[in-house]
Structures are given as C-alpha cells and as structure tokens.
Amino acid sequence: MLKSNRYHPNIKEIISLNNLAVEYHKENNLQQAYKVCMKIYELDPAPDLLKQSIDLGLKHMRYHLILGEIYYKNGNYVAAQKILNNLKSLGKHFSDKYIMLAKIHLQNEDYSNALKEYEEMTIECPQRFQSILNGLLEIINHDPFIERSYELLHNLYKKRGREALLIPEFKRKVEKGEHNRQCILGTLEHIYYLLGQYPQAISLLIKHQEEYPKDAKASCLLGNIYLKSGKYSEAIIQYNKVIQLDPSRKNNIISSLESLSDNKDSDNTIINYLVNLYIDENKLDQAEKILDRLLETKPDNVNYQNKMEQVLIKLVKSSFLDNLLDFCISKIEKLIKLRPENTRYKKKLQDIQNLNIRKKIPEYENKLKSSNLNEDEANRICFDLAMLYMKGGTNEERAISLFQKVAKSSSSKKVDALLHVGLSFLAKGYNDAAYDNFNKILTLYVSDKEKLQNLYQIAVACEKKNLHEKAKYYYGKILSIDMQYKDVSRRLDLISTLTKSRASEALMTNINQKFENIEKIDEGNIWVVYKAVDKLLKRKVVIKVIKEDFRYNPEAIDRFIKETQYLSGSQHKSIIRIYDVNIDILLYIVMEYIDGESLRSIQKKKIFSWQEVLKIATDICDAIKCAHKHGVIHRDIRPDNIRLCDDNTVKVLGFGLTRITSVSKVQETNQITEAPFYKSPEQIRGIEVDIDERSDIYSLGITLYEMLTGHVPFYEGDIAYQHINEPPKSLSKENPEIPRWLDKIVLKCLAKNPSGRYQEISHLQKELESYSKFYID
Secondary structure, three states: OOOOOOOOOOHHHHHHHHHHHHHHHHOOOHHHHHHHHHHHHHHOOOOOHHHHHHHOOHHHHHHHHHHHHHHHHOOOHHHHHHHHHHHHHHOOOOOHHHHHHHHHHHHOOOHHHHHHHHHHHHHHOOOOHHHHHHHHHHHHHHOOOOHHHHHHHHHHHHHOOOHHHHHHHHHHHHHHOOOOHHHHHHHHHHHHHHOOOHHHHHHHHHHHHHHOOOOHHHHHHHHHHHHHOOOHHHHHHHHHHHHHHOHHHHHHHHHHHHHHHOOOOOOHHHHHHHHHHHHHOOOHHHHHHHHHHHHHHOOOOHHHHHHHHHHHHHHHHHHHHOOOHHHHHHHHHHHHHHOOOOHHHHHHHHHHHHHHHHHHHHHHHHHHOOOOOOHHHHHHHHHHHHHHHHHHOOOHHHHHHHHHHHHOOOOOOHHHHHHHHHHHHHHHOOHHHHHHHHHHHHHOOOOHHHHHHHHHHHHHHHHHOOOHHHHHHHHHHHHHHOOOOOOHHHHHHHHHHHHHHHHHHHHHHHHHHHEEEEEEEEEOOOEEEEEEEEOOOOOEEEEEEEOHHHOOOHHHHHHHHHHHHHHHOOOOOOEOOEEEEEOOOOOEEEEEOOOEEEHHHHHOOOOOOHHHHHHHHHHHHHHHHHHHHOOOOOOOOOHHHEEEEOOOOEEEOOOOHHHHHHHHHHHOOOOOOOOOOOOOHHHHHOOHHHOOHHHHHHHHHHHHHHHHHOOOOOOOOOHHHHHHHOOOOOHHHHOOOOOHHHHHHHHHHOOOOHHHOOOOHHHHHHHHHHHHHHHOO
16 A cells, blocks of 8 residues: 655656566666656656655665666766765665675776775675675775775674684685685685784795796785784895786885884884885885984984985975975975085075075065055065065165064064064174164063074174174073073173173273272172272262173163162262263272261171161161162162261162172072071062062161171071071060160061061151150250
C-alpha cells in the first residue's frame, strides 16, 4: 500500500517509472533505462533524498543508482560522481555507490580518494567484505607502494572478526596463484611487516627479489624493515636498489625516512642519505631545515657545511629566477654567515640588494601617492621607503625627510625614525641636531629592552665619532637600567682610560681660567674638594669635583641640577648657596665658602648641651622646610652635611648629591658599603616611592640623638635591621639632664612607620620653637 502523498504530486508515476527502469537494467537495456531515469528527473529535477526515502521508500529510489552506473559506464564521471555522492546521505543503502566512486578515482589514478571510498564502505557496509577486498587488491595491483592499502586490508579482516585468518588465507592464495600472484605475494609480505613479523617478511622478500628481480616494491619494503630494525646500512642498500629499478619511487623512500628524521637520536648516515634525496628531488626547504638542525649540534662538520652551501646556492638561483628577491637575499645572507671568507657571496648580496631596492623604490613611491592610505599605512610606507633609500645610498636627503615625517607622527615607528635621523645627522657632523633627536627618544615611553637597544646604538655611534663625553653619557643611562648590559662596562673602562688624563687636564684648565688661589682641602671616595677665589667676583668659594668613576648616573645629575635650580631662588640663609654647576668635562660644583666647622668636627671636641641642640635643630628645620617647599628631599641629613658658622648660623649642604653618588656606589664592586647610620627604614628597604619628606625627619632625628648623647641610636651589629625593627633607647636614660619633652620629640622623629612621625618638618619646627622661647635667650 502506498504511503500518503506528503512529498510529490507525481509520486505514483515516479514509482511506476522506477520499477520500469529496474526492469530495463536487469535486461541490460541501458539505453531504455537511461530514458526512463531522465523522465523521472524531469518530474523531480532536484530531489531531497532523505524526504524521498520516507515518501517513496528505498526500493523505489533505485533509479538514482542506475543512472549513476550508466553515467559511469559511459565515461561521464562528473555526472556519475554527483549522483553517487548524493546517495551517501542514505548511509549504507545502495552500497555499490562506493565501488563505482572508487573505480572512477582509479581511472583518474587518484588512489588516495579510492581508498577513502573503501574505508567508508568498510564502516558502512562491512558485509560487502569480498567486494572491499577485491577493490583494495585492485589498488595494490595498480600501486603497491601505498601503505594505507595494506592497513585498510588488515582493518577489514579485523572488523569482520577474521584477523586470525588473514595470513593463512593469503598464504593459500599465494600457493594457488590466485588473482595476481606477484600482487598477492607482496600483500602477504606487507601483512607480515604490519604485524611486526619481520623474519617471516624478510624470508619471503628475499625469495620475492629472486623470483621478480624487477619489482622495486620488495626492495622498498625490505629497506623499511631494516630501517625499523636499526640496520641502516642494509636499508640504504635496499633503497638504492629501488631507485635503480624505479627512480620515481624516491618520494616513497623519503616518506619512510622522514618518520625517523624527527628523532633527535637518528643515525647520521640515514639523515645524510635523506638530505641527499631531498636535494635530488629539489625539496630544498626540507633539506635546509634538517641541515640547520645538524649544524646546530655539529657546526664544524665540513660535510654538513658543504651540503648546506649546495642547498642555499640552489635556493638562491631558483628564487632569483622566480623574482623572489627578498627570499633570495635572506639565503645569500645565510651563505655569507656560512662562508664569511667568500667575497663572491658578499658581492652577489650587494648586487641583489641594489636590484631589489631599484625595484621597490618606484613601487613604494607610487603607493605613497595613493589617496586611499590611512595615516598608519602612510607612515609604514614612508619608513620602509626611507630604509630603502638608506640601504641603496641613492638619496639620503629623501630618506631623512621621510624619517622626519614619521618622527612627527604617532606611528609605532616613531622611535626608530628619530634614531635614524639622529644617526644620519651625527654621521654628517650635525651633532646638536643629532642630540636633539636622541633626547626626544629618551622622552618617549618604550620597553626597557628597546630603550637599551636604542641607547647602545647611540652610544656606540658617539664613541666611533670620538664624542667620548656623549658616549659616556649614553652608556651611563644604560647602566642606570641594566648594570650588565652587553659590553657597556668594558667600553666605559676603555673610554675612561683614554679620556681620564685628558679630562683632568681640561678640567684644571677650565678651573684655572675662572679661579685663583686654588687649594685642595679634602678628598673622599667620590669628591675632591678645593678652596679657591673667584677671579671676577673676588669671593671665596668651594669647588667640589666628582671623580671620574662616579659620574655615570645621568638621571641623578639631571635631577640634582633641577633641584639646585629650585633652591637657588630661595636664597635661604641656612642653605648653602651653589653658584655654578659644570657638566661639560667632569661634574664640578662651585658653592659658597663657609668659615666654620661641620657638626661632626665639633662633636669630636665636645658634647652639645641640650639647649644648644634645641637652637641648632630649629635652624636646621627652617632650612629643610624651605627645601621641602620646593619639592626637594635632602635624603642625607647627618652631622657631616650641617655646618656651624663662626657667627653661630647653621648651614645645610649636600642637597641632591645623594642621588648622584647612590648608583655609582653600587657600581664599585670592591667598595665596602657604608653602614646606614642615618638612613630611614624606607631608604634601607630601597623602595623609592616610599621615600618622602618624612625620611628627612627621621635622619634629622638620628642627628639630634647623636648630638644629645654623643652617639647614634644604632651603632653596632646589624644596623639596617635595627633601624627597621628595633626601637631606640630613651635619650633621658642615656643622659638624665635631657628633658622628657625633648626625649619625646626626638623619639617621635624616629618612628619606624612614617605615619607615626611628624608629617611635616614645619610641625617639628613649631614644637621645638614652642619650647625654645622658655629655654633660649
């Protein structure tokens, strides 16, 4: 009984015509069957097969398979494939579709897709065992070198539960001479190979070679067995027989060898053999890749070097002929690295680069004229074009102009453009213009890695131009970021050796031009101090000259100059005046000369009364308050930096100098680090962001403690640890004459946490002054 018409109005006619087509097909009357099928397709030209299977039933859809078969037999493979592939939506039904599709692929020598059809048929229609087996043997007969054929054959037996019968059945086929004996014998050998039964396979293969001496397949399989067994010399002998019998099989050998080449412990004989095959087959990229790996482990191996040279020469020739000039250049550069002594390669590189540049410059110039470019694209093309002009050496002015255009933009190439402009100006001797571009680079945010690379290029360029002071400046900036960057320390040592005597001579000449009655009065690890008279103003001055080894902290020097500028306008009576700062040769500072002694010197002679301390402390606070008001933190308040003049006025000196010497001290590997007697806990921890005005209050507290007791609160053992963790002893216990209110004031200055101290120096000053009016006349 027919199903209700849910699909097509001509359903009855389609069923009737399908049955007629089936009858004609049985009678092998394909011409009439074709006409009937076409009539059905006129009634339903684009059928949905899944819906048809519901409405018609599968048995009334046979006309599809019949039409596909007719197309196949008439050689209309495209039409046949279309119909047969559509039938795959019905799964296992009409299984002949797989066989016909496989045969079409065979006709086209597309063995891979033919195998896919039989693989799919094995999954969908395993009951068609014999048809699948015959199809696989047909493919093996056409090309016995396809490994997948044997794997599918083995899988077919396994899926049908007949794996145990696989070898016995094929042994019987060989003995009876069924099918094509040579093909069946080769299949049995390969089955032994797949199952790992190498002795049985080898025994058969040796007889196979005797019986069929022109069959390359037997030698190839024997080579694969020897390869897997680690018998590499024997494998190569067999592979050479294959090549002699059938040179087209080199790629099959390569496939076998590649599975082994990925193993780092592979035998060099086999790898070398594979490289030779790659070269013979013009698979140069693969050869280069393996040789790269070999030369990485054995860079001095002459054989590998020669082979790499051979490969690279071929790649250069082929890429040049294909007009792939960038690729060609990369391979010549690799050749030069391999053979640096070969001048021909260097000449070849220059010629190809010039050719490439001549080719690209007009292309890039035309691109720039396009109105469709956005800003990023235009800047990228400008930069690349400028680089081409620079490399070609044809129009440097045009290159600089293009770089300048990029340097004015927000392009990602802005820093590189500034660097190229600066280096070009430096080469031309336009030093100020060069420094201007270099300084712009330093103001831009880039990663430390990129900043170091740029600074290094700049410093080396300055060094080559004998601009030693500038080279030192930029090398110094590098050291402030990374003390161990490349060879910067060595380069600085060499420059220092070259320039030290010259710099000292030039420095003294400079000082002698401006000052007279020059007398050396002190020398420490960092500074040499002179007393002198200004020739023009006839006033006494002190000149502090930084030593050569301590001038490589450019950020600190810049900061010191800024802080000096801030304070110079204050004219505070208790801050020592700085008249001049010179950084042209060696840094030296010209400052006010004071008739008086440091608190350190006075303390060696006497202990201050608490009334004297109260008066001095108030004056120190006033000086520090002025500095803090201008955003300047002293960082090194201690008795050495405070002087008491003959008229009993206080002078505070050393503002900003700590920054200059702090990094330099780290650079001196042989120098013993000074104990942090006067440093605040946050300074000892070295966390820059935690250091503010309250750090100076702590250091002043230490200074007052020493003035009142004759010693600092922490003077033996682990000083740094005690500053951070241990409270100081009460001053009044050290000296009962010290009032308890003064004791409390000093101890509040010495709070471990900055929040526990006076929050501003003015708060401390006011409290001291409130007591001063009662105790000081």
